[in-house]
Structure formats: C-alpha cells, structure tokens
Amino acid sequence: MAERAPTIYDVARAAGVAASTVSRAFARPGRVNYATAERIRRVAAELGYRAHPLARELPSGRTHMIGLGVADIGNPFYTEIIRGAQDAATEAGYTLMLTDARESGTREQEGLERALPAVDGLVLATSRMSDSAIRALAKQRPVVVLNRAVADVPSVISDNPDGVRRAVAHLADSGHRDITYLAGPEASWADGIRWRALRELAPGSRRLGPYAPSVSGGAEAAADLARQPAGAVLAYNDAMAIGLIRRLTAMGARVPRDVSVVSFDNIEAAELVTPALTTVAAPLRAMGRTAVTTVLAIADGAVPRTTGPLVLPSRLVVRASTAQRSRNRTSPAWGTTNAPGSSRRTEAGSR
Amino acid sequence: MAERAPTIYDVARAAGVAASTVSRAFARPGRVNYATAERIRRVAAELGYRAHPLARELPSGRTHMIGLGVADIGNPFYTEIIRGAQDAATEAGYTLMLTDARESGTREQEGLERALPAVDGLVLATSRMSDSAIRALAKQRPVVVLNRAVADVPSVISDNPDGVRRAVAHLADSGHRDITYLAGPEASWADGIRWRALRELAPGSRRLGPYAPSVSGGAEAAADLARQPAGAVLAYNDAMAIGLIRRLTAMGARVPRDVSVVSFDNIEAAELVTPALTTVAAPLRAMGRTAVTTVLAIADGAVPRTTGPLVLPSRLVVRASTAQRSRNRTSPAWGTTNAPGSSRRTEAGSR
DNA sequence: GGCGGGACGGCAAGCGGTTGCCACATGTTG
C-alpha cells in the first residue's frame, strides 16, 4: 500500500528543474515557459504525481473544504439541500464535509468544533444550537445558517410566512377556517415562525405539541388530536403528517374527508404515502446552493449582507391529504370509535 | 473574521516554554511534567488555542479522514450505512468524508480520485466502478468495498443468497412457486448475485429488466409485468417495489391479493407506504461500521483477510405486500382492464 | 564525592507544498 506518493521534488529531479518551478508549472500557468511546463507535466504524469492537498493548503491556510452541518442525515429533508450544496461546492473546487448531529445539540456542537479548524466555512442547516453558540462559531469562520435567522450571521431561509399563507388560503378555499398547528421541536426556528405566521393569518388557530419531528411524533399528536378534534391540521413537517394520518386512520378517521392535513418540506415520501401529502415545498436545492456560494463569497472577503436573511420563495404542492370541509363536523365519528376507515387512492403530485 | 488562530508558538510564548513542549503537552501526556502540562493547558484554553489539523497531519502523513463513496446520498438505502460508518469513524477519532456519485460512474471516479490523497482509507458503498478501477484505487490506499465482492479487495456484504432464500421460502409458504425478478442496474453486483440465487432456488423464475432502481423504474416494470402477469415478484429494491405497486394498483391489480411483492433493503418508506413492503433487510448499520473498522485496521497495518468477503446476515421483514396465492390465476383481471383497485391497510412491520 | 540514569525541556530538521525576491539571459530602446 501507498509506496509514498511522488512529491514535487521527485518530479523536479526527474525533469531537471527546481521544485518551485514544478509548483508554478501547475499553479501559475504562464509564469513558466510553455515548453518547460509541458515537460514537467509529462514527467509528472509518468510518475503519477498528485499534489498532496494538505501540504498545498498549509501555506495558504485555506483547506478548500466547507463544512455542512445537518441535524440528521437520515432526514430526507436534507438530501436536496446536500445536493445543492455539493453542486455549488464542486463547481467552486471545494469539497463538502458533512457533519451529522443526529438531532443532538451537544453532538452537533462537538462535531462542528472538530470540523471547524479544517474548513474554510460552515453552513449550518437547521442547527439546534443556540444563537450565541452560532455567533461564536461565526467569529472564527464564515458561517451561513440555513432555515433560520440569527442576528449578525448571514442566513438563507425559505419564505415560511408565505408558505403558511398559501396553506391557509388553500384550506380556506376548502372551507377550513380554524387550523390546528402541530408543533415541532422547540429549538426549531422554523417552528416558531410558522406558528406565529399562522396565528396572525388565522387567529382562530390553536397549537398542539411540541412533538418529535418524526413519524412517531405525528402518531403521538394523533392521540392529542382525538381528544380535541379538528377539521384542518398544519403539521410541522411531512414525517409528522405521515405519522398523524396513519394513526388517525387507524383510529377510524378518514383523511382528508374528516381531517385535512397540510405539512412542510415535500420530502420524497410525501408523494408515496396514501393519501399523498399536500405540503409546502421549500426550494431546498437552491437553498443549499445559495448557502454555499454565500459562505464562499464571505471567505473570499465579501462583506456579508446585514440587511436580514436571504429569503427564497416556497410553494404549495397540492395532493390528496386535503379536501373540502365536511358538513357535519359537530360530532366527529372518530376519536371515540375504533372502526377501520377507508383510505383514498394516491394521486399524482405536482412535478 | 478569523484573527489568525493562535498557534503553539503563541501558547509557548505565553507559557514561557518551547513550542515542542506545548506540542508534547497535548500529544504525549506523561512526557512532560504534570505541572508544566497543566499550565500549558490553561494558557492554551485562555488563548482559545486549537491544533491546526492540517499542520498536525502533514508530518505524520495521516489525515484522520476516511472517505465514504455512495452512489446517491438521496437514496435512503445509504443513510443507515452512513450512520454506522460515522459511528465507527468518530469512535476511532476519524472524520468521515462523504462523496456522492449521483449514480454516475465517471462522477464517482472523479470525486474519489480527488478525495483519495486526502484520506487514510476509502469505503466504497455500492460502487458503479469497474473491478479494475477499484483495484487501482486499492493500490494507493486501504479500500473496503461494501455490497460487492471484488477480487483482492476486502469487502463487506450482506448474505444475499440467504436473503433470497428467505424470500423464496416465504413466498413458497403462500403458494407461490414461480417468481418474477425485477432486475436493477446492470452494474450492480448485488443484482447479479440475487438473480443467480433466485434462479438456483426457484428454477421456474424469470427475469425482467433491467430497470432504474427507483420509483419510476418500478413503474416502468409494471407495464412489462402487465404484458406477462405474475403472481409473485422479487424486486431489486424497495423503491422499485413502491413504483411497481403504485402503477399496478392504478392499472387495477390488487397487491398483495393478485400479486405478492418482495423487495430488498427495508428503507424507511417501506413501512410507510400502502401496502407496507415485505422486504429483505440487510444489516446496514453494522455493515457501515464494519467497513470502516476494517479500513482503519488495514491502515494501521493489519493484513486484510484474503479468504473472501465478510458476510453479514440479512433477515426478512414480513409486512403487507405479500399474501396467499389467489386461486384463479388463469385470467388475471388486471393488465387488461383499468378499473380502480382496492387498497389494503398498512400493518405494523417487524423490527 | 563521583557517577549512572531518569525526567524534562529545547533545538532543529523535517512534512510537501507556495511564493517573494533575486539572478541571469535575452530583447528593446535611445
């Protein structure tokens, strides 16, 4: 294994030039006579020379890596963000370094601090860390937060209030006025924003939770919902909506006939479950990409915009989990009985 | 930003010792007088000193990073592998560097070659690269392949033949003898193994495909299947099974009453769709973990076992996509009509 | 009292690149 890779010195000796010339032949085209450079390149190729990235980066201090912290790799919400971020990083000649927090604030902080000195910048996607902890990181390296606004730290978010507005409008079209919000993690910035927007747009709304932002969290919510039935639910994310609907269905409620459900994120499974979810889709890919380009720009000396977060538009994907409000909502059949409900065929979602 | 981080020299000056002493105070406890070390640690903490990882690694030649190449981060199949790998890496004090190939062999090779000089070892999960290309990589760095056997390269795989055996046995229990295999990517090693195992265990089996290992690939397969109906299907992976079932249902077939479907991987969505999938589950987490520990062992000088791949057991998770063979299979109602079929309630899966 | 040896700290040589500065050769200009 690893015969010790050839270095510029090996190449230099073989080509009969100085090491610095070899270095320049690669790093500074034009600085070196074309014929010489060509010869060096040939010799280097023969020797199978590749610049040692660590060594290259030591003098410049730049590692050409940017860190991306996510709360949970398994959460499909992040996959598009990761893709977008990776695209942008690759295009800029950077490598992405993923840090998985596994939904734990301390693990997140630990992992990030470990990665910090090795990266030129950091993108924090849905961080569970405190604002001040994030600011502390931002003092050491360029940081961009995603899906969250932190004072004095540049951030990229989707238009949550607008998403809520679309959801509310869609539900209102179907006759739903009072909406029950199923809250996600308290540490989630998006959670707060969404609830605030909802309360403003639909003052009759109420809030349940918080629940874990997962299928089981949604199932838990179903139990609470049974005690205080509702015709329309806005769930913190798709996973919760899925859990909610499953449990509700098991309890005998029919979705969407008895309860309309709208959630957030538009993960892949949203289209696969029955009924397919009506959900607010954030421009995940674009957000990941934007976050990385922003971090890179700051690392290159750009002055971060201080005029608040960069807001990208979201859209509502209407599928089968929402429907016209049923007439007789006075005494819901579910929550008391246990009869199996019917389910509804999946319909194709938008794009 | 980044006031230039303090170095050992800064710490050394502040503590009134030589830089080498600072270095040893951290790296070689005991080598330095306890009181001195304590003082150095205190001063370092005050200054906010953190060892620059690049600089630390240059002399030793070890980067303390290990690369993990996956075909597609978005594929839920990899998330458990990633978790297992990350666990093992973190425990050993290593950082994981993910490389996403996006299902493209050339992109994979490119990304891997870029990462290669920066890592101490490489884990290739379901690589689409050729055996010889992998062997070439393995000559430069410790490499372990996952879900695939490559001669002369250590590998970790799940027991595919045993998985197929369990699937076949389960289907046989329900009266299914002839099984249609829905093939995945031709470059997939697992695909070949599975088909071979199936043909051996159930000689009456037939093979359709190859299809893309995705929901849409499964939908495509449904069209072919309609032309040559079958009572039992073994699909290359869960995503294909989901696509297959959706399209089949849309065409009027009832799953599992008309067609039983078994697939591979047991991704999260397998439990969420309707009907929930009966699927062969590989010990993904353990595989990721094992692959990393193996790579690390080799990097530490262990001699890789040459007696073939490390095989981890798989198991069958029985859910709702399989059922007793229906009696009158002579003229299937589906494939010709277009009537909507009924769907079936989801049932809890085993774990 | 002399001496061997262990504990501890410092010196300096790398690790593999990058880069400022200089030297030299050649070409250009007045």
Next chain:
DNA sequence: CAACATGTGGCAACCGCTTGCCGTCCCGCC
C-alpha cells in the same frame, strides 16, 4: 553601446506541528 524592461528559473523562507536527539538538572547509590 549603455541602460533598461521582460521572461524565466532558482533559492530559501515560511505555513503549524511533530519528533529524534541532545543537554541539563536532579536524585540515588556505591
């Protein structure tokens, strides 16, 4: 023909940390 600009290559000093080797000091023992 001198003065000077330009092109091209080499020298050597880093970047921040590790580590082999050496010197000093102190202790214990004969």
